[in-house]
Amino acid sequence: MLSRFRDHIVVNHPDQLSRQWAQRIVDRYATSAKVRTVDIRSVNIGTSTRLRLTVNHDAIGVVPSRWFVKTPSLAIKSRAITSIPRLLHKEVHFYNSLSQGVPVSVPQILAAESLLGRGTTLVMADLDELGFRPGLTADALSLEQAQQVVEKLAGFHAHYWGNAGLLKTHRWLNGFSHNVENHMGTLLAVPLMKRGLDRAGRLVPNKLHRSALRYAADRRRITKILATGVQTLVHHDCHPGNLFWNHSEPGFLDWQLVRMGEGVSDLAYFLATSLKPESRRAHEKQLLKLYMTALASHGISDLDEETYYQRYRAHLVYPFEAMIVTLAIGGMMERNSNLELIARVSAAVDDNDSYSALSI
Incomplete structure (x- = not known):
């Protein structure tokens, strides 16, 4: 799915979660919708960096407003343990090629991309917004x-x-x-x-x-x-x-x-x-x-x-x-x-x- 889009969504630091970045994701679902602001609500660093965002846009009902983002860990030790075997890259593979056929509930993925040498980013709907x-x-x-x-x-x-x-x-x-x-x-x-x-x-x-x-x-x-x-x-x-x-x-x-x-x-x-x-x-x-x-x-x-x-x-x-x-x-x-x-x-x-x- 993602290969059809020319604009990449990989980020490596919370500072890169800009309005323009969010717009590239929203454009995949509602081309006329506009993103106004992106607010980072929390940052948690473990085996990966996990961020919760509020994205203010006008694609209400089409794209959720609260997002959960995973990127490689900002902690050096955790990043080494998980990045060398490319574990987050593997998760992106799963969501892009296998998740639609699995007979269990999995998160709603908005975007998932891994670029060799540039990083890996996974964006999903925040579970709270879906009532989970x-x-x-x-x-x-x-x-x-x-x-x-x-x-x-x-x-x-x-x-x-x-x-x-x-x-x-x-x-x-x-x-x-x-x-x-x-x-x-x-x-x-x-x-x-x-x-x-x-x-x-x-x-x-x-x-x-x-x-x-x-x-x-x-x-x-x-x-x-x-x-x-x-x-x-x-x-x-x-x-x-x-x-x-x-x-x-x-x-x-x-x-x-x-x-x-x-x-x-x-x-x-x-x-x-x-x-x-x-x-x-x-x-x-x-x-x-x-x-x-x-x-x-x-x-x-x-x-x-x-x-x-x-x-x-x-x-x-x-x-x-x-x-x-x-x-x-x-x-x-x-x-x-x-x-x-x-x-x-x-x-x-x-x-x-x-x-x-x-x-x-």
Whole structure:
């Protein structure tokens, strides 16, 4: 869609969010409409720079007035971690080429562009204007909310289940970005795990430390083990802050890590980060069974419950690594939220003896 327009919308700093910039976006939907002012309401810097704008224009009813903009992070460390594997570029690819066909709710995109050497910019309608509630990273979901998300994940995974052709038409899914991310993750795994465990302190039981460091040292081999199941499209970062809610119905945000993978990995990530440990312990098996039942309703029925539970146990090591590494790097997530998710994922790994599922 964007290639038809001669005027680019990539920006690299909030100062570039001018009336002329906004006009180029509005012109795509209402050529006679005029933008009067652009006001920046908030700036949040993490894995990306996230800005909320009020755009005063006369295309009311056609273009929303409140926008949400993502650009590469202004924080040097976060920018290095996300820009080298071009994660925001990957998200732009997703919205421009895959998002219209996904069977889950995603944000309304107004413009998305990535230019090699110049940057990447994603502009979407602010969820508040559409009446949706953005999730918060440290939200603790209820059982009913968790059930809604689990059923949506099952439908999403079933839609792409075993679709090897998806990688042929969308090579970027597991291409350059995926390979660089894996290489960087393996190269930095041990020092970041050590630093993250040290910073997490008592939130991570001492008995997990040795296994976590063995995992980090053997990350390349274990990553291959975790990629041996039937492949489907996965979100790969399914925590409460990457959800939004239309009343009781969930939608999914932040597709920077989207890829082909094993569907149960999303389920493990979601349950480990989104439920308080006591709630997860009480409902974990029930929610896993719900996921498998929902898959069966979409025609995916050749799954053994015990085998699938073992895969679930194994995949819990990734959300643990992700949250520990996030803390080690710093500046990528609000610290208190990061610590809360570390407490949750540590409990999930401990309760399920996840490292033993990998023979570590």
